[in-house]
Amino acid sequence: xxxxNDSLGMERPGQSHEVSGFLTALSDELVLAPDEVTASRxxxxxxxxxRALARGPRTMRWVATATALVTxxxxxxxxxxxxxxxxxxxxxxxxxxxxPLPIDIPYPHASRLWSAQxxxxxxxxxxxxxxxxxxxxxxxxxxxxxGGWIEARPAEYRTSRTVRSWDRDHTGHxxxxxxxxxxxxxxxxxxxxxxxxxAPPRFDQKVDEQIDNIDREDxxxxxxxxxxxxxxxxxxxxxxxxxxxxxxxxxxxxxxERHDGSPDDFSSTERL
Amino acid sequence: MPPTPTIPDRDFAAHxxxxxxxxxxxxxxxxxxxxxxLLGFVRASHLSDPEDVxxxxxxxxxxxxxxxxxxxxxxxxxxxxxxxxxxxxxIRRRLRRTEEPLDTAVHDFAVDRANVEHEAxxxxxxxxxxxxxxxxTDDQGEVIILRALGGWTARExxxxxxxxxxxxxQLQRRAVEALRTLLDAP
Numbered sequence: 290x291x292x293x294n295d296s297l298g299m300e301r302p303g304q305s306h307e308v309s310g311f312l313t314a315l316s317d318e319l320v321l322a323p324d325e326v327t328a329s330r331x332x333x334x335x336x337x338x339x340r341a342l343a344r345g346p347r348t349m350r351w352v353a354t355a356t357a358l359v360t361x362x363x364x365x366x367x368x369x370x371x372x373x374x375x376x377x378x379x380x381x382x383x384x385x386x387x388x389p390l391p392i393d394i395p396y397p398h399a400s401r402l403w404s405a406q407x408x409x410x411x412x413x414x415x416x417x418x419x420x421x422x423x424x425x426x427x428x429x430x431x432x433x434x435x436g437g438w439i440e441a442r443p444a445e446y447r448t449s450r451t452v453r454s455w456d457r458d459h460t461g462h463x464x465x466x467x468x469x470x471x472x473x474x475x476x477x478x479x480x481x482x483x484x485x486x487x488a489p490p491r492f493d494q495k496v497d498e499q500i501d502n503i504d505r506e507d508x509x510x511x512x513x514x515x516x517x518x519x520x521x522x523x524x525x526x527x528x529x530x531x532x533x534x535x536x537x538x539x540x541x542x543x544x545x546e547r548h549d550g551s552p553d554d555f556s557s558t559e560r561l
Numbered sequence: 562m563p564p565t566p567t568i569p570d571r572d573f574a575a576h577x578x579x580x581x582x583x584x585x586x587x588x589x590x591x592x593x594x595x596x597x598x599l600l601g602f603v604r605a606s607h608l609s610d611p612e613d614v615x616x617x618x619x620x621x622x623x624x625x626x627x628x629x630x631x632x633x634x635x636x637x638x639x640x641x642x643x644x645x646x647x648x649x650x651x652i653r654r655r656l657r658r659t660e661e662p663l664d665t666a667v668h669d670f671a672v673d674r675a676n677v678e679h680e681a682x683x684x685x686x687x688x689x690x691x692x693x694x695x696x697x698t699d700d701q702g703e704v705i706i707l708r709a710l711g712g713w714t715a716r717e718x719x720x721x722x723x724x725x726x727x728x729x730x731q732l733q734r735r736a737v738e739a740l741r742t743l744l745d746a747p
Contacts, residue, residue, distance in 0.1 A: 307744040308737050312709040318687040319601030319710060323612050327597065331616040332589045338623040340583025510704065 569690035573633040581626055592619060595637060598710045599644050605691060605706040606648040618644045634717065641707070641721045652699060693743055704729055 322328070364381075367373050373381060579587040595616055603611040603618075618706070621643050629639055693700045700722075707718050715729040 308740050311690065311740060312705070313746060315605075315687075315690045315694070315706070316601070316709040318690055319605055319706070320597045321600055321604075322597045323615060327612050327616070328589075328592060331596070331619050332585060332592045334616065335592070335619040335623040336583045336585040336588040338583075338620055339581060339588070339626060342624065343582050355736070391733065467614055 575638065577626070577629070580623075588619075588623075591622075595640050599640065601642055601710050602641065602706060604687070605694065605702075605710075606651060607691075608647060608651050611712070614644075618647065635720075637711070638713075638720045639715050641711070645703070645721055648703070656714055693740060696743055697736050697739050701732050701739060704732045705740070707737045708733065734740070 323331070364373070372378075576587050576590065580591060582731050596619075599615050599618055603614045612627055617642065622640055625643075629636060631639070664680060694705060697705065703722060706716055707713050711717075713721070715733065716726045718724075719726045719729045724732075
């Protein structure tokens with residue numbers, strides 16, 4: 290042991306004799322090697338842990354890389370199949386459309402329809418209105434071709450703006466294509482031909498307003514000849530009847546009259 | 562008497578690299594060097610299962626050895642710092658369980674070491690010696706134990722116990738004075 294009198298700051302060495310002896314005795318009693326079995330166990334455990342940690346960073350990098358690769362490939366594969374959860378699939382599809390990649394990642398079956406509905410200036414109302422898919426199927430059956438254009442006027446239809454194209458994907462789902470703005474899921478023809486394609490209630494009012502706007506702005510030129518004839522025929526006092534009566538006036542006058550009409554004036558039976 | 566380090570400073574860097582790589586021979590050398598002092602420190606701290614605690618300390622050393630930078634004496638102090646953390650945890654745990662005595666055997670020991678000769682002191686048992694240490698404050702007892710175990714300097718004890726050198730020297734002086742009083746008491 291080091292000279293305790295010095296290291297312990299003892300100014301009176303003679304009086305620190307017992308303390309020095311005490312510390313020596315304490316050291317002799319305390320310092321004791323563990324038994325061999327215990328020592329071997331401790332050493333093996335410590336060395337093993339050090340080895341594991343020494344390999345850890347390199348191993349973890351490989352694991353992280355492999356995990357990331359699998360995640361990317363797996364997500365990409367699922368995205369191509371359209372099987373990701375809705376918001377993620379939409380985001381991936383959006384990115385895929387922006388990037389110059391020859392990859393066609395579908396949008397989610399339903400949600401993309403609603404999001405497109407909310408985002409475009411001219412909503413693709415026909416893609417989910419009653420009758421569109423049925424008429425598409427009928428046209429497809431008649432022509433023997435898959436995909437194409439259709440001008441449908443089903444009785445339930447609320448508007449004559451029904452010119453749309455459609456296509457099927459490999460799963461049999463019908464996709465309505467409109468104005469080159471992308472694909473919008475309509476419905477699965479194999480299972481829902483007789484179903485109604487009705488928008489969620491929260492969109493109903495908005496869609497009605499949008500339909501009105503479209504009819505006012507540019508629908509009249511296409512629809513008026515037939516609608517006018519029908520209206521003239523039944524002689525009803527509907528908006529269409531008013532349109533017929535006002536034929537020959539300029540567009541601004543007719544728009545004003547439409548604006549003044551009630552929403553009921555656009556009922557399907559009267560229009561069709 | 563505490564053993565002197567078996568790993569000289571000039572070789573310590575190579576030993577440290579080998580230890581970090583998990584060389585069992587080097588770990589055995591480190592263990593033989595430090596485990597006896599660690600075991601003494603743990604026993605003096607009244608930690609239960611002292612040998613298991615030493616094993617845990619070495620596992621912790623292995624886990625954190627990649628972060629250590631320094632020489633042999635610094636490494637020894639670092640290892641004792643880890644062991645001291647266990648002691649501090651134990652003290653805190655006992656303070657929370659005040660109903661449990663620290664060590665009934667030690668506390669029941671009557672400290673009547675008056676006029677005890679040096680030779681006689683060396684013959685008494687560990688529990689009796691520790692009973693005297695337990696009469697000191699925790700800080701004083703810690704410094705005395707470390708001083709007795711490893712021949713640490715005040716600066717090294719300060720590194721282990723997170724105190725300044727001056728603070729350690731003051732604790733040493735007070736501890737020695739208290740021990741002297743205890744040993745001289747009738």
